[in-house]
Amino acid sequence: MRLPPLRLPQTGAAAAIALVIGAAVALAADNPDLAARLTPQMIQQVFPGAEQVAPAEGTPPALSVTIGGKLAGFIFSTYDIVKATGYTGAPLDMIGGMTVEGKITGAALIEEHESIVDRGVKREKLDDFIAGFAAATLQDWRSVVPDWVQGASVTARLLKDGMQSSSRKVFNAHVLAAGGRVVTEPALDRDSFTKHTFDELLAMGAIVHRQVPIADVLAAFTKAGGAGAKPDQALPADTTAAFLNLYVGLLSPPTIGVNLLGDERYNELANRQGPGGLIVWMANDGAFDRANTHHNKTATGFFFDTLRIVQDAKVIPFIEGMLRTVPIPEEETGAPIDRIEAAAIFLPPTAGLDPIKPWTLEVVVPGKAADGKVMAVALPVAYRLPAALILLPQVEEVPVPAWVQLWRERSGRIAVLGALLTVVTLVFVFQNILVRYRGLYTGVRVAVLTFVLGWLGLYAGAQLSVVNVMSYLQAPFSHIPLTSFLLDPLLFILSVYVALSLFVLGRGVFCGWLCPFGALQELLNKAAVLLGVRQFTVPSGVQERLWALKYIAAAATLGLAFVSLDWSESAAEVEPFKTVITAHFAREWPYVVYAAVLLGAGLFVERFYCRFLCPLGGSLAVFGRVHMFTWLRRKPQCGTECRICEADCPIGAISPTGAINPNECLQCLDCQVDYYDERKCPPLIARRKRRDARAPLPA
16 A cells, blocks of 8 residues: 655644654655654755655665655665665664755765764764765765765765765666666667757757858869869859858757757657657758759659768768758747758668767768869768767666775875884894894884874874774674775774784784874873983882773773673773874863873873773783794893893883783883893993903003
């Protein structure tokens, strides 16, 4: 049973709105996934001016929109059509509107579970981005730029991709297939009609015009046949008069024929042309006379030798029955000529003219050369049917996956990240050489940390978070597609690199060298030391108890992800990354104060947050316990005869016994610089003194 259409209120009366909402809920019997979620306000937002909505027949599901009693377009849901999901695999339900011409009229996001929205990226920014969808068309989405939503560009790209794919499917199913007309190859549009004036037809190329004065024709004869060559036709003495004032067009498309001749006369000619036939229209008020003696003679096959159509190598001649004089309509034609002689040229399908391809009408002027021989001059008029009057196959394009497009767009950033990871890798591969030169090592480390903070963090926004760990852990259980992770190429590449480095050297590669927030803490602390800020050493026993906090935070955040996504996202706010790196402190004041307190504590205790609170560091430490190599060198005297490395370790990761705690070590390599320093490491100092004592005295 088909339900009656839903009539939308034109006023804000509460009673009318209630009735409309009730009707929308009733429509759920036909389309429960869409109509039941609509409100009158939402309908006006996505399709301004909509008067009625009703379930559209067929699939994918959509609601037809009527304005003034005519079908105006459709309303649809991205989740119902393409199952659009966000970064975490949760639904992204966007309602969109589209006209029958393929113009997007508006969009409204009614469901999302993106952790960054309202937690680093203001909802107003996302709303402004969604409002910009109304500037798009089915063929042109260039005005919708996801990167404008800085900090949530992945979410924005998923929204755009869902809307683009859904609108294409709705258009193909509910617009192109309407009426049963399916275009399988380029064809002449013999059905559509658009009102145009004569001047507009000229401007769009539906009618072409060529004017040739008598003087030019005489000059052409002289050039081709010598002095004294002339046309057979008697010409006026005024050589400035027009020999040709010719208009040519293809009448078969109604947009040309009806506008030029009116409905009645066009229908008459269209019926005569027959199925598949074509009508070429020509009109001239110049001196040229197409009449000749050939078309009156049986011997010549009633052949017109003054007109022909040429297309590629094919020449289409005319015979008498193909031409018919077309009387001028009584109403004003709009043509800029006082007297017009018009004719319709009927071409059967067997004539072989392809209306889609360019062709030329040649006016052949017969005459005599200077020596009396028969000759002719051809005056061509080129014609090409406007593209708007050609039907093209509506092929379901296979869109480039959103992640592929994004990787192409971000190729420059990907290359820079690749260079950064290469530098960090070389630091560890050649660490035993680098740490022998304290000044070189210090310069390299400060340069890498500065670049990680400035480019990777503040500019590119590639700050790994415990939220990323949650997403990867949930993927096998929530069926999150891999393409969701590929939508942020920098974070994906960084995640793969960190995962590999975890099993090679442990957590320190990322935490010590590639974490933007960690880099900010260390650089601020170095500046504080240079300014003479007093540094506090946390006692070993207290430090061991404080270490447990980050593991508790990691367990709570990751554990809650399997209970409640909202609870887990709230727990993840223990990370100040969104506030400092992603939002650049543009958040509510409690988040800003919290981040400032952590950074302030780091001025007195280096990497305070990393050491005691970071759930990401705690998670990586757990996964990094199975690392394969330990490249940090120790001596037998470490922790017994010498405790310099323990005192110099900026985060207290070296125990009084001299052993390095791999769970806490950030691989900063400070201890390795001391290890090779012959002027600081006591065993090396003693060895140097023995070597100097054995050296021979100078002569």
